[in-house]
Amino acid sequence: MNGASIVQKHQNLEPVHLGQKDIPLVELPIGTIKPQFKISNLKVSYGAKEVLHGVDLDVFANVVTALIGPSGCGKSTFLRSLNRMTEVVRGTQVEGEILLDNENVFRMDVVKLRRRVGMVFQRPNPFPKSIFDNVAYGLRINGHHDSLSEAVEHSLRRAALWDEVKGQLHKSAYALSGGQQQRLCIARALAVNPEVLLLDEPCSALDPITTAKIEELLFQLKSSCTIVIVTHNMQQAARASDFTAFLLDGQLVEYQSTRKLFTTPSDPRTEAYITGRFG
Amino acid sequence: MNLHSGWRKFLNAFMLGLTAIFAFATVSVLFLILGYLIYHGGKNVNWSFFTELPKPVGEQGGGMANAIVGTAKLLSVALLIGAPAGIFSGVYLSEFGGKAPNFFVRYMADLLNGVPSIVIGIFAYAIVVLPAGHFSTLAGGFALGVMMIPIILRSTEQFLKAVPRTLREGAMALGASKWRTILTVVVPAAASGIITGIMLALARIAGETAPLLFTAFSNRYSSPGFNEPIASLPVMIYTYAIGPYQDWHEQAWTAGLVLLGLVFVLNVATRLVFARKTAAAR
Numbered sequence: 068m069n070g071a072s073i074v075q076k077h078q079n080l081e082p083v084h085l086g087q088k089d090i091p092l093v094e095l096p097i098g099t100i101k102p103q104f105k106i107s108n109l110k111v112s113y114g115a116k117e118v119l120h121g122v123d124l125d126v127f128a129n130v131v132t133a134l135i136g137p138s139g140c141g142k143s144t145f146l147r148s149l150n151r152m153t154e155v156v157r158g159t160q161v162e163g164e165i166l167l168d169n170e171n172v173f174r175m176d177v178v179k180l181r182r183r184v185g186m187v188f189q190r191p192n193p194f195p196k197s198i199f200d201n202v203a204y205g206l207r208i209n210g211h212h213d214s215l216s217e218a219v220e221h222s223l224r225r226a227a228l229w230d231e232v233k234g235q236l237h238k239s240a241y242a243l244s245g246g247q248q249q250r251l252c253i254a255r256a257l258a259v260n261p262e263v264l265l266l267d268e269p270c271s272a273l274d275p276i277t278t279a280k281i282e283e284l285l286f287q288l289k290s291s292c293t294i295v296i297v298t299h300n301m302q303q304a305a306r307a308s309d310f311t312a313f314l315l316d317g318q319l320v321e322y323q324s325t326r327k328l329f330t331t332p333s334d335p336r337t338e339a340y341i342t343g344r345f346g
Numbered sequence: 347m348n349l350h351s352g353w354r355k356f357l358n359a360f361m362l363g364l365t366a367i368f369a370f371a372t373v374s375v376l377f378l379i380l381g382y383l384i385y386h387g388g389k390n391v392n393w394s395f396f397t398e399l400p401k402p403v404g405e406q407g408g409g410m411a412n413a414i415v416g417t418a419k420l421l422s423v424a425l426l427i428g429a430p431a432g433i434f435s436g437v438y439l440s441e442f443g444g445k446a447p448n449f450f451v452r453y454m455a456d457l458l459n460g461v462p463s464i465v466i467g468i469f470a471y472a473i474v475v476l477p478a479g480h481f482s483t484l485a486g487g488f489a490l491g492v493m494m495i496p497i498i499l500r501s502t503e504q505f506l507k508a509v510p511r512t513l514r515e516g517a518m519a520l521g522a523s524k525w526r527t528i529l530t531v532v533v534p535a536a537a538s539g540i541i542t543g544i545m546l547a548l549a550r551i552a553g554e555t556a557p558l559l560f561t562a563f564s565n566r567y568s569s570p571g572f573n574e575p576i577a578s579l580p581v582m583i584y585t586y587a588i589g590p591y592q593d594w595h596e597q598a599w600t601a602g603l604v605l606l607g608l609v610f611v612l613n614v615a616t617r618l619v620f621a622r623k624t625a626a627a628r
Contacts, residue, residue: 152515155515177521181518181519182520185520186519188516188519190512192510192515194517194531194534194535195531204517204522204530205520208517252516256519259520
């Protein structure tokens, strides 16, 4: 069984015949990818307005999955369902099933879930604390008080920020630049060793050089965690992800290996979107 | 056409001038008060005013050390009562309350803010002074504390609401519970604003006289502890200003100047704290 058929087995669309078997899906030994999240019939509504109308999708472990689609298509909502951040907004209703390693996330303790599934937001949101305390925050609230410095250093190194901040850990996080703040937020999320990292348009407030740094970082991180990234930027999806899901009006239109989706999309709407004809 | 545009320009300049005149008139009232206070009270500001007790009637000199300490003690008690109540209710309004309870609490707080201070004094008299059987610092501080609650409540609510949602989400996404998020992220982020609100509330009640008249009453001497009548600057001003002696009048002016100075210091300190915090946040 190769990667393509795994992908297609879990999508809610007509199976697409790939035709050319010689297009490699991902640079991974075929057969090693396994689903981390299994999402079926996910419906989310805010009040009376349903924004996701039943999405089925599997997120594979240790790859980068990009979610693309025009504003308001439900991609952020989808992302926020994965760590139940949808519950933060009053009046949100979620239906369907999300399994994380075959465990229903809606029956899990939400604190444990969010520890396993970290999140980075659109705008850098460091706490009004020192750099050190920002990174240590998740550890402290989970009751870890030993060897915090090692953990903080390790997380900052993983987020490629250590060299820039090592002498000033006790300075306010607000003294950092936007790109540094966003990497600090990544370090903060990584500190609790999540299995999955969700990123909601993490580069939309950053300049291209900083964006490149973060994309590079995602590439390094995927060996140790699964990454799901929402992005408006199709070049970014094409550059940084292994799989891409295209959502439109609360529905999954196409879910493919990134290379396939951007070179030979199987749905005309995907093609229209990635060639810039709408959205 | 030309006439029309000339008229428009004139009207524009006229309205601009009118608003400027009123703006400067408002500001000049403050300077008039300050100038008057300095003129009448400035000459008696000396070391003994701050260190000595009032002299018996007929003797010149003496100071208001007891009233200055008294005001500080009353404000401390008021702070201990008003700040927790105001902050916790503000947190409730901003973070927990639903629509209906919030409307109710907010409306009641606004009403409480509008209750005349003398009525709050009577209230404190009825529930603290009467059961205890005597005037006390605690009763005066209680009356002032009640006056602080709505001010602190509303400012706390506003500053908490100004904390971006993304900060709360950041904490919750790390697995923090709601109260933990509020305690460790939201309140610290709003801390300088909350402190500003408290200091402004203190400045606002520092000069209140009516609630103290039949709660703290007054005292010619120092008042040890918190269970006895105590002198305060506003009540001293009141007593001395309506007294029959010339030197009392002068001391009342001086007390007014000292009180204004105290409020001024509180205000400036607030602004400094706030400016530094916001500068650090940038």
